Amino acid sequence: MISLHGTVEAGSFSREFSIDVGNEVVGMFGANGSGKTSVLRTIAGLCPLGNGELKLNGEVVDAPAKPVFVLPEMRHIGMVFQDHSLFPFMTALDNAAFPLQMRGMKRTAAQKLAKEMLEQFGVANVGQQMATALSGGQSQRVAIVRALIGSPKAVLLDEPLSAIDEESREGVRNHIREHLIRLGVSAIVVSHDRTELDHLCTRIENYTR
Amino acid sequence: MNHVSSRTPRFVRIGALVGVAFLALPIVGLLKRVAWSTLWTQLTDVATRDALRISLYASICATVLALVLGLPLAWCLARMQFKGRRFVRALVLLPMVIPPVVGGVALLGAYGKSNGLLGGLLNSLFGIQLTYSLWGVIVAEAFVALPFLVLSLEGGLRSIDAKYEESAAVMGATDLTRFTRVTLPLLKPSLVAGLMLAWARALGEFGATITFAGNIQGRTQTAPLAVYTMLESNPEGAYALSFLLVAVSVGVLVGLRDRWLGGGSQ
């Protein structure tokens, strides 16, 4: 459950948003610049609200008036960033295993689970390569695995398929959808591709301007 | 390959050659003075061995001390907004700018047993005396080496893209974990370069060491002090030790290669 009602601020950008996401996958459609990425960053806890309130699964995590602010590391969110942000000094496998290790899992066990999931997304073969050696499409798949793997309480995806080639898109999309259904949590997908959102989301909101 | 920028006019080439000669000639001159046949005997002489042992131990400890003190400083300078920032930055650069002997006099003013601000207290309360002790050498060397480390670390911290630390936070990494698992690995090139520069500076320190820690053979006489002392009593030994110090410096510089330009690009 994601409930955001307030002003999203990022640098000079400032805009009112009113978003409620239940156990569903909501798509945010629109071109760049309308603040969609800033909304995701605010939900993740990377920038605080200007005013208003943000609730995650019933708990208030951001309310400047009270004041309440729960740190991003405590929010248990899975996020795919627009430029993946895989750690360049780690292998693909270690990148994917990272969220599990942060939740206390030992390295070997985390790597085992990560390998399985990387396989599902078709990138198990690049597991031992350094993240910098991966292609755009491969990095993005690893980033998707990384976002979904830690049993997050909410999932945020920022242009998750932008680097995936045309023919593989459907397959990856289905896998994401499968995992989201299995996780049974709120998810928001940001994309400028209408078809993508149609296939992935249960509801789409338009954010233009 | 950028054909316009890489054009090198002749006068620039000549200028560079002059620069190389300017730097190389003294080194060649030094090598000429070394008595190669007696090199080993000179380097294994008691005074020289003592000096090398003290220099090695003190410079490494000083570098570690500089790291312990410098990392928090670099962090605050790179990432925190606070009043008096310019003052702190100037303070950090000060030991690089003032003559080393002046640094030594300043250290006496702070930690001198007889009339230092803190020195008298340290001595009467804890029986600690920094002057004329190995710890005095370490403090003097750390004092002059600290700016190099802070500058390198600050530059490194500034150049790290925030996105890595952000994604680590979203994935559940708390402050300390983020620092050790993400920031430090990203900081490695600057850290290594900074440590090597700081260590080389600490190793070569003379003025502050001799003023604050004195010139006691076997206790505080570092390699540079030994070279100076031997220059009149045992010139052959002085040249031998000088050669060794130059060789070590060359080793450090080769180890740094292009990293010290701060980027890791070729």
Add this chain to the structure above:
Amino acid sequence: MVAAPVHAEHVEVKKITITVSAAASLSKVYTELGKQFEKANPSIKVRFNFASSSSLVSQIQSGAPTDVFAAADLTSFNKLLATGNVAKQPKVFARNSMQLVVKPGNPLRISSVADLQKASVISLCAKTAPCGVYSATVLSGYGVAIPESKITRGIDAASTLNAVSAGDADAAIVYATDALLAKKQVAAIPIPVGKNVKAMYGIGVVRGSKNSKQADAFILFVLSPAGQKVLNTFGFLAP
């Protein structure tokens, strides 16, 4: 009546500069001698180079341009005679002796050189500098052996004393003249004549000097009654 313009004759007095390399213990007294010499000889300018006598010997042997050399001992001149950097024996122009200095108030209650075991750090000149050789003589005269681990070696006579006046050294054996100069910052304990040394200071022209006439003039001034008077005020004894 129109007064005819008067043209003053400007005679360019060409100043000759001589370089005098002198022992560190001579820095204050020679600076004063230099001033008085320049006053009496307006066409000569004196430039000083102060360091420990042994450093200066190395410098001169390496070819450092110097007209006059003044050392705190005569051994330095013997070295230069051997290497041909001076042509003849030096003139002895002053005598000095050693003194023991301690922190003001003498906190360790050191009464003589024999008491030096009480000190934790003692400042002495470099072993091969004249001042260091003299101190060693004084110490062996008392039968006192100080372990090297308690001795901090100064790079010249002045910095050796500074270790006591500005630093944390407990005692130093320095020239009586330096102790006199620093009388406000240190307490001086005299060393009796029987246990003391006679430090003979020599002065001479360095071979290769391009201004030997002016160099000779300076040496003559140092040896003259006027020069000797200045040396006396600074605590140097007559040769």
